[in-house]
Amino acid sequence: MQTQEQEREALETAEAPAGKSHRVLWIVLALALVAGLVFVKMKYFPSPNADAKGGGKGGAGAGKGGPGGKGGGQRLPVQVYVVKPTNLSDEVAATGSVLADESVVIKSELSGKITSLNIREGQPVSKGQLLFSINADEAQAAIRKQQYNIQLFRDQERRQRTLLDKEYISAQEYEQANNQLQTAQADLKALQASLAKAYVRAPFSGVLGLTTATVGTYVSPGTEITTLSRVRPVKIDFAVPGRFAANVRVGDVVSITDEGTNKKYEAKVYAIDPQIDPVSRTQPVRARYANQNNELRPGAFVKVNLQLGESTDALQVPTESVIPEASGYSVYTVQKGKMVPKKVKIGIRSDKVIQITDGLAVGDSVIRTGILQVKPGDAVKAQPTSR
Template sequence: MNKPVKTILVLVAVAAIAYLLVSKVFSDNGTAKKDAPKGGPMAQRVAVDVFVVSPLAFQNKITSTGTVLPNEEVELISEIAGRVTGINFEEGTRVRKGQLLLTVNAQELQAQLQKLRSNQKLFKDMEERQRTLLEKEYISRQEYDQVSNQLATANADIQALQASLDKAYLRAPFDGIIGMRSISEGSYVSANTPIARVVDVSPVKIEFAIPGRYSHQLKEGDKITFTSEGNPERYEAKIYALAPNIDPATRTLVVRALYDNKKEEVKPGAFVKVEISLKDVDEAILLPTEAIIPEATGHKVFLAKGGKAVPKMVKIGQRSETLIQITEGIEPGDTIIRSGILQVRPGSNLKVRNINSSTDE
């Protein structure tokens, strides 16, 4: 066999061996793919921490935010037109009910009143003379009635004018503190011109709202505690009124409480945090806040059952910084997933890392 032929045979043999090796590699890859686990993400186990539910004693409280309202508040206005001739108050001072605060020039009304009183005296004298004559039958009943009607008309005109004249003297409608005035002496005011605001700040009202589901648990006379914005001191007030209906837009009930505010330390308009203690629950179902998943239709948790994740809708009650009360959907002994929630899907296989219970919280 010559040398070229041997060379060709060697090349053919090498090519055959290379073909067999490549076929083996692809064959092994196919086998590996067939032997790979099926099922995608569901087949992979999700590492989670779980929480075993056990009932705990729970101090049931409602927390809310509200606003301080004055006991009474009114904007003083002038009911007649005229020039201000007297201001009888200092801004920011206490005033008493009935105290004269402002005088509007009413000389024209006073002149008219004086004229009417003169006419009244004239008609009264005439009526007395006509009555004497009527008793002696010197005049007819019709002549007497004419003078009597003139007297009655004069009396009515005086009463009407006196009512208008009284409006020239602006008086405090109740005890309180008068605010900043918006007019000066000598100013011309018209009807409905604002003068100043009078506010009664002792007591004050605390207005807040609670979820409608607690409306049946509150009543007049119940006590609340609150703190005012910028002041750490806790105050106690008493509920005096509850709205007759739950707001259909917010599903809340408006409540008002009264605080005596004798030292006037709580200012109207301030923001307050309110806390109401309800009946304590001896055996409450409490879950860590991170275990609760809010949804459009309510709240959901994942239970660990048989190594798999099972979703469950729940109803929540009160909450603290770390725990939420569950009122419906969970029973003692249930195992709740508390971490790894974002990776969990219904039916996910679970790998439990840590187990906690209520007593560990």
């Protein structure tokens, strides 16, 4: 019995070193796995602040406070445009409308049926040409009646004058007869003027519009019959921003582009409104174009470009660099490797560039890409580009 217990103790004593060696092996393997994971993480997935931590003590390219140094962080690459003087034509772009040189709606001034119609839709007419007439039988009868009355009053006035010369009647009696004659003649002129309204004529030479009237149509005063327009020449109405109002002159040539055909024409400014529109803060301007071949039609939409001069030292930046804000405009510049916003004032603009009238100087670097990713004070890596 004693012998068996001694053998068991000897066996346990022999197995103990083996169990300890297995545990040590597992620990070593676990540490090796963790070390491998840490190596992979540091090798292929470095921390964003690795450069900052590693650059504090003479790291590669890491001066104190510089990129990669203490607090340097990663620099965001951005494209910048270096501001320089450029040639700029002071051109104002606006939208305009084509108007007839003269235009009127032809209406009836009397009530009655149309007895004749001489309207050829879309065709030219001459000044004074009869367009339509309204039944005027009553007016003509009233005129004949008044003419008879005038003849009667004239005879009475002649007799009364003879009696007055012989002092058979007083001057007052003669004046009453003469007044009747004068009143009748005035009434006749009123009737003749009313009769003239029954015959509607073209007030000027032009082109007729469309109409729905026909012979026999009953019309009332104010009924629209057709339109008459003079389309040679035509007027171009447009407006320029108030800040350019002082630069616009009568006689300036403007370039007009028809929105429908993209054809360009040249018109000349002939009138400028003396007041700036208080709502839009724009200056109404009107130009005239000969329109000999009816190229432009009244009511058409056109683009207008007005040349105000040329500058050789204008500062312009790409359109995408200018940021509109509630209080105006700003741009992002690069100074000493960091982004610095600047307030600017703009001038003439196009689809590609915008003139900067205040806020920038020659040599400034203006950010044109990555604007949404940077904040004031961020470190950036500038890559100059041409416009």
